Amino acid sequence: xxxxxxxxxxxxxxxxxxxxxxxxxxxxxxxxxxxxxxxxxxxxxxxxxxxxxxxxxxxxxxxxxxxxxxxxxxxxxxxxxxxxxxxxxxxxxxxxxxxxxxxxxxxxxxxxxxxxxxxxxxxxxxxxxxxxxxxxxxxxxxxxxxxxxxxxxxxxxxxxxxxxxxxxxxxxxxxxxxxxxxxxxxxxx
Numbered sequence: 648x649x650x651x652x653x654x655x656x657x658x659x660x661x662x663x664x665x666x667x668x669x670x671x672x673x674x675x676x677x678x679x680x681x682x683x684x685x686x687x688x689x690x691x692x693x694x695x696x697x698x699x700x701x702x703x704x705x706x707x708x709x710x711x712x713x714x715x716x717x718x719x720x721x722x723x724x725x726x727x728x729x730x731x732x733x734x735x736x737x738x739x740x741x742x743x744x745x746x747x748x749x750x751x752x753x754x755x756x757x758x759x760x761x762x763x764x765x766x767x768x769x770x771x772x773x774x775x776x777x778x779x780x781x782x783x784x785x786x787x788x789x790x791x792x793x794x795x796x797x798x799x800x801x802x803x804x805x806x807x808x809x810x811x812x813x814x815x816x817x818x819x820x821x822x823x824x825x826x827x828x829x830x831x832x833x834x835x836x
Contacts (some may be wrong), residue, residue, distance in 0.1 A: 650710045652702025653685050657825065660692070660708040660762075660769060663700070667692040669769065692769060696699075713762040713769065720757045726751070728771070732759065739768070745772045749824040751804040752779070773824045776831045779803055784816040 657662060659670045670690035677683040685702045702708060718730035718739065728741045739761070743750055745768060752773055753759075760772040784800035797809035800816070808822060810829045819833040 648708045648710050649710065649800060651704055652708055653683070653704035655685055655702055655708055655710075657689055658770070658772070660711040660713055660764065661689075662711055662755035663689070667764065668673055668698070671697070692764075712766060713764050715760045715772075717763050718761050720755060720759060724757070725797060730771075731760065733758070739770055740769060745769070746773070749773045752777050752807050752822070753797060754826050776821050776830060777824055778805075778819055779822050780816055780819050781810070781814065781816050784810065784818075785813060786815070800829075 653675060654672055654680055657670050657671055657673055661668050661670065670688050670691055673690040674686045675683055676686050683704060685704070687700060687702060689696070689698045689700065690696070712730060717733045719733060719775050721729045721731055721738065723729075723743075724740075726743055728743055728746065730739045730741065740778070741761070746753060747770070747822065754777075759772065761768055762770045779802040780781075781800045782803050785798045795813060798812050798813065799807055800810045801807050804824070806822075806827065808827065808829050810820065814820065814829075814832070820829065821830040821833050
């Protein structure tokens with residue numbers, strides 16, 4: 648399926664220069680009075696080498712269709728993660744690097760999407776939003792709630808995120824696993 652160069656997003660797999668590439672980062676840029684372009688960072692799926700091309704908005708890029716299956720995370724063993732296929736209950740062991748920077752958010756029993764191309768696993772996608780508890784945060788400073796500044800907080804998994812100044816330690820928040828950023832306070836259940 649062909650897509651515009653401006654529609655290339657993080658996590659997509661594209662075919663470019665006769666190779667399969669995974670989009671690691673992307674940023675739409677508009678330099679001065681020139682036409683905007685999509686600056687992307689690509690990772691070759693086979694070799695792991697990186698490339699940083701620019702795609703014009705009118706450029707056509709081949710997006711690769713991936714097969715996806717839902718699996719539950721079972722356990723970690725060294726550099727490998729073991730998942731169970733929700734349909735046939737087979738166990739699959741995959742390297743940790745397929746999860747990427749969202750690895751600290753992986754919890755026992757979590758349902759993930761494993762994307763494959765021609766039977767070869769390419770990535771493990773966690774749910775986009777997860778709920779985490781803040782274990783450490785700076786105290787609230789009076790009058791600081793009126794500004795748009797953020798303060799550092801450490802989550803129960805050890806990940807450091809920036810949160811609004813009114814969020815105290817002990818609060819449960821929702822975190823986006825693709826950007827590793829604060830989304831909102833968790834709703835009380």
